Amino acid sequence: MSYKVEILTPSPIYDPYIEYYKNVITDAEGTFKCVPNTSEELYFNFKKCKLYSNNHYVLDDPKVYFAGLHPYEQEAFARLGNDVSGGFVIVFRPNGIQNLFGLSNSELFGYAIDGKTIFRSFAEEIWLSLKESDDIHLKKAKVESFLLSYVKCGRSPNTLLNYILELIKKENGILSTAEISRQFNISTRSLERKFRNYIGLSPKEFLQITRLNHALELIQNQQNFSLTRISYLSGYYDQSHFIKDIEKICGFPPGALKRDVQPQEHCDNRNFLKLS
Template identity: 30%
Template sequence: MNYQTFEPHANLASVVKCYWTLEVPKEPDTQRQRIVPDGCLEMIFILGDDIKRYTSENEFIIQPRAIVVGQITEPFIIEPTGYVHCFAVRFYPFGFANFISTPIKELANKETPTAQIFGETPSIELEQSIINAADEHQRVAIIEDFLLNKLSEKATIDHVVKATIETLFLTKGNTTITAILKNDLSKRRQLERKFFKQVGLSPKQLGKVIRLQAALKMLLNQKTENLTRIAYDNEYYDQAHFNRDFKELTGINPKDFLENDKMQLSTIFYSKD
């Protein structure tokens, strides 16, 4: 398995978290994998064999080859059908709204073909360029040229939304929206509307996801196996609160997390900052 990340151009660094590539050889016995919410949106190009996403225990769809995955509030269960090769852009929570006019909430909990977002002809041209690129560095150059052109066409993100998200990340999701707004509750509804349009989640939901990611990193990096300690360090009210949020967003209990054979990709994606 080969997973690499690449830093974005300085002009995109405020909206793009990273570019990543993943290659996994075809295996005789593929396993379903659990992808959990992380607060980010991704544009993914599937360059290898098809990938299934399960919509129920026994039903699945074949993911389109060029997609945007919006905010997810529950785990995605995917399964490769053979050789895995993906190239992707990981956007900050507020990042993708800078490139489109479609409200981000309309992309939530699903994969949307890029053609539906950017138009069929530009999307086909972009996909073919990504497919035919000589290597990952050339793919980064291609996607950055595309994004920089799109960025100049759109208004920038609301500064209050950006500042709120930065505070949530800085405090690992442990600051209340009331505190961020300095007890000015008259601004709360307006902020929530902007969040749903530009991020796809409410501020409270995003804070919950960010806090979960902090707990996930502790588990994945095996800093401690004491779940009570993890709950305490991440400022959950108690162990029950931690367990409830964890299962809601990952579909699995914390104590079973590391032993689950569906967590291989999550271990790669979420163990690092």
């Protein structure tokens, strides 16, 4: 199983909304459990797939779709076909989708939604245009041309929130809400309200998801590290709490992941658990 990922940064006018673009080609197939993360994304998908989350959504072979943030305990799955293909993905800055397209957090939170609901017939047109090109730079140019009208009407991002999120990313989520409040001179109540309004998650849950994804990357990439060391490097001082959180979000204990009893896949900023 392999992934080829190319990364491009956005042009300056799109930088307030978009963190980067990625072009993915993979031969991955089967059913995967998707680990929640802190990135909202817009996919132009060229690979056969089915996306589903019980009582939330089912998308069969979507060509264009938005992936919103998922709550910590919500299970989401992807069933990939056996074709060698992939897609072109826009990885947004936190709240970038809302600022650019005017979508509310309630519309995306916990869901993946078909791009046709937002772009109508233009979704098919841009999808076909991107599918015809193998060059990531040309794909970027086509996407940015398509997004220009949205940028002209877009809202300015919340600067304070961006500084807070940059710190969380830099520290791999190994912070407390009290530390953030102190550093940015903001009350814990205001911090909670800002995250709920702009992100959809509480700051505590956002930190927890960030920490757990960091832990999963350590489990996969640092095979010589003990679970005790990984739990400490992930901000846990109680190993039993660390094990409980990994089991809760993955369905498997970290020991099973470390021994490859349950294969773990990592593609750029996302972690997946192969189920079948």
